[in-house]
Amino acid sequence: MDAHVDYLGELTDRSLLPVNHCAVLLVGSCARGWSNSKSDYDIYVVSTEAWSSDTCDVLSLPLNPPTVLTESFYANGRRWEVTHWQDSQVDQMLAKVSWAEFERERTAGQVLSYKEEIFLDRLASCLALSGAEWLADRRATLAESAFRSFLVARSLDAADDSVEDALGQLDAGELESAVLAARKALGHTVDAVLEQHGEYGAHAPKWRPQRFRAAKPSALSFEEYWTLETMSTFDPADPAKWVNSVLTLCQDISMKVEI
Amino acid sequence: MPGAFRLAPDSVPRRRLTARVRRFQGRLVVAVDDVAHELAESAELIFTSIDGTATIDEIAVRLARCYGIDDDVARADTAEFVTWLVDNHLIDIDLPETASVNGA
Numbered sequence: 001m002d003a004h005v006d007y008l009g010e011l012t013d014r015s016l017l018p019v020n021h022c023a024v025l026l027v028g029s030c031a032r033g034w035s036n037s038k039s040d041y042d043i044y045v046v047s048t049e050a051w052s053s054d055t056c057d058v059l060s061l062p063l064n065p066p067t068v069l070t071e072s073f074y075a076n077g078r079r080w081e082v083t084h085w086q087d088s089q090v091d092q093m094l095a096k097v098s099w100a101e102f103e104r105e106r107t108a109g110q111v112l113s114y115k116e117e118i119f120l121d122r123l124a125s126c127l128a129l130s131g132a133e134w135l136a137d138r139r140a141t142l143a144e145s146a147f148r149s150f151l152v153a154r155s156l157d158a159a160d161d162s163v164e165d166a167l168g169q170l171d172a173g174e175l176e177s178a179v180l181a182a183r184k185a186l187g188h189t190v191d192a193v194l195e196q197h198g199e200y201g202a203h204a205p206k207w208r209p210q211r212f213r214a215a216k217p218s219a220l221s222f223e224e225y226w227t228l229e230t231m232s233t234f235d236p237a238d239p240a241k242w243v244n245s246v247l248t249l250c251q252d253i254s255m256k257v258e259i
Numbered sequence: 260m261p262g263a264f265r266l267a268p269d270s271v272p273r274r275r276l277t278a279r280v281r282r283f284q285g286r287l288v289v290a291v292d293d294v295a296h297e298l299a300e301s302a303e304l305i306f307t308s309i310d311g312t313a314t315i316d317e318i319a320v321r322l323a324r325c326y327g328i329d330d331d332v333a334r335a336d337t338a339e340f341v342t343w344l345v346d347n348h349l350i351d352i353d354l355p356e357t358a359s360v361n362g363a
Contacts, residue, residue, distance in 0.1 A: 163277075167277060248311070251276060252310075
């Protein structure tokens, strides 16, 4: 968070702050302290009633009402993206990741759209510019939900698919493809570990090292992870050895990650 | 033919990478294709001890120490479960040169 930026003042000056808002949330890299000079300011505004403007973009979502509105502009040398959500939409997203839903359907991609998942991802790590009480209440509901289990299960399923693919490519003698599949398996497996620790955001792998450091998982050290991520032990003369070691590690880790 | 091999104490089991594993509500579930098995606590100890380097005997000793049971009982239990794992395509066995195949 940039202390010199008057986020609420900027939104008020641009008439982007509804009077009935429940919360204003700084989300994404700025909220995590991972931003750089090129990073956007991403902000969610949550209100009890619909908001609109003549210049906003409309995003469709499987919610009622079925849209959220975004406004983009440049200020303070940065691009700002402000997305307006309704409180009732947040209720609906949280209801989609209940334990009852988890028992019925364990794949997050089938219960949440991409934008919905990112909203809940960010709910866990955002900063309240306004509405700290609202945020604390919603975070408590998220923590009690099956959201984490949905994501862990999905990442492990995706890892299994990549492991199976890598083994098939090894059998076929397609060593280069096997290496790429093993890399995918590793990424999904590490994401599962991080999600187990409440570090979401698998949609943005560039932040995986930061998420890893924040999670400090006992299942794998950062040094081990980074050695594999950067393939520093890969021997071009024997790709199968590296593939097998990565796939073995993926299986080892899967045994430790609690869904 | 199920169990069509003879385990030696120095046989080394290896988990098959095609085996999928999940830990759910504290229990380990292992699966190959669409057949899943929830492992009992002692079975989990044996399965997780299979790392491609530990011998059957070493795993049995680990089991005996963990549960305070006789070494011979642990060896028998380990051999029985390892045989089950092989039969269910969850692990492979690196047989030592001295081991013989049943009926051979």
